Amino acid sequence: MTETIHRAHNFNAGPAGLPLEVMQQAQAELLDYKGTGMSVVEMSHRSKEFEGMITEAEADIRELLNIPASYKVTFMQGGASLQFSMIPMNFRAPGASADYIVTGAWSKKALGEAEKLGAARVAASTKAGNFDRVPDSLDLDPKAAYLYYCSNETIHGVEFFQEPEAPAGVPLVCDASSDFMSRPLDISKYAYLYAGAQKNVGPAGVVIGILREDMLERVPENMPVMLDYKVQATEKSLYNTPPSFSIYMVGLVMKWIKKNGGLAGIEARNKAKADLLYSAIDASGGFYKGHAQPESRSRMNVTFRLPSEELEAQFVSEAKKLDMIGLKGHRSVGGLRASIYNAVELSDIEFLVQFMKEFQTRNG
């Protein structure tokens, strides 16, 4: 059967490809989930079937990341963009200031939302080099309400491989939307870490939050109910109807990660993929040029340029004819971007690298 399924080489930046076997299970169960006579999307979120699903998804996330019992795990709506507002609303007291590390478009947007509602400082910015690296040093406020950063910037293709160190007593907050579950993580370093699902762990429509319980003491009274982390945590993400299909899919992806060696296995796989692609870039004698500095190179989003914009356009167009989708870079960086999240196979990278060599031979 699988031979007949048409699957593109999906290099989309997100929403992105999901593992074929996950998609096949979702398809098989779509009309009748485990003999209930209903689809997951047709079930009450108060049913024992759905409660089982969300409980198991949470348990698997906890197991994979080894999350301490003192953390809450929530499933929310609104994307990272709503988190940008919720974080200062919940965690920054009136008059207090928060520190932001700006390493690309997403952390910049988060800073912008925080500034709308109160005081925020830039603890570091790599804008001068068009966000081609993580910062060497930080200018930290020891009284900051929190220190915020984005662990992987999808547009610029830079990733932190070590957490920034916050001053004692300053909670570390992280947008891990695009490298969540791509490698092991020491959750105990974070006060709050969140991720939109649509890169490595599921369809769009759900954000996973991992929150150290003591942070809930900061939540002000009378928050709009859906923006209140205390409500989300207390109600176990079921204050209102959750995005059930996306949560179900996240659950399936967690099972797939567990089957594939857990986060250590996934990291090895992702590292091999990224190494292969960056090696091809570096071996091209300058025909392909990476945007990010080597030590900050993202394993998720590989950004690179060709000698001219004409060649870049030609590359994208020819690649598309070979069923390689999503390779056009974001306009703020230009060039090419291959997003190689969890579900991208090494064989997809091999196919791309082979094409890169041929393309260079023809046009170099």
Added chain:
Amino acid sequence: MTETIHRAHNFNAGPAGLPLEVMQQAQAELLDYKGTGMSVVEMSHRSKEFEGMITEAEADIRELLNIPASYKVTFMQGGASLQFSMIPMNFRAPGASADYIVTGAWSKKALGEAEKLGAARVAASTKAGNFDRVPDSLDLDPKAAYLYYCSNETIHGVEFFQEPEAPAGVPLVCDASSDFMSRPLDISKYAYLYAGAQKNVGPAGVVIGILREDMLERVPENMPVMLDYKVQATEKSLYNTPPSFSIYMVGLVMKWIKKNGGLAGIEARNKAKADLLYSAIDASGGFYKGHAQPESRSRMNVTFRLPSEELEAQFVSEAKKLDMIGLKGHRSVGGLRASIYNAVELSDIEFLVQFMKEFQTRNG
């Protein structure tokens, strides 16, 4: 093929059943949407395929409801519960007050969120009769920022069949989550009408908003970006990654409604279903007792009691064995509730009514 598909009699209050042919199309396309080699959930929301999908879903909503060009249609996240906060944040100026008609749990929650953030008045409440009707009269503030109501209360099973009349110049705002697209609607009477999808038009995770453009002038500066109706309208619901699968499914349901006679056809179908069920209640000589007063009886959620709580529990349990799902009433009303949204078939009601008769014969 269809004979072998196990489908329950789905009386869930939401998420609820969707049309079988819609589910079948979603299943067929789930691995490879129209030859793209990708699932809808694996596609960029900036791709021409997804833009085509969301544009067509909007066009079909506009066609079905005959929406004037002066209205914007948006697809948002966060459910009705987030709308409860967004409405006063966007449409009620500082110091102004808004009027709320309270006919059940949902309008009460909406009022509660509005009160957190400013002034709100109760223009009518039917709480005294445990929300068994829509109000006979309204106490209206001619200077209200808006008049808010919920067109169908799912828990109590009461529905407005005529819009409340707002004073001249006072915009009418409606939560139509549970009867949206169940019958024709005169959109020109509304300044803002919204609906969560998970009752009549799709899976959970998306809210459809229909907004008269002049309301955008009220939106304050510096709103949290995801709560800003101006951003949602200007960016055509693509400011950030939208809940793409839910939007896709809404699009499929719109096609199904069009194929089934549009909203007039759907209304006739829904009316026949509700009439059959209420007639069975009324013909039971008091064994079954409807909660809502006849003139306020919802065509979507039929709430009724049996002579004792023991019999109610027995009814739910026996019905479940016959694959009738979701009939237990909400604890605040008790008894039974049959939610009979668009996708419920007349044959499902016939099956339920037949069982009601048998049950009464055995226990009456």
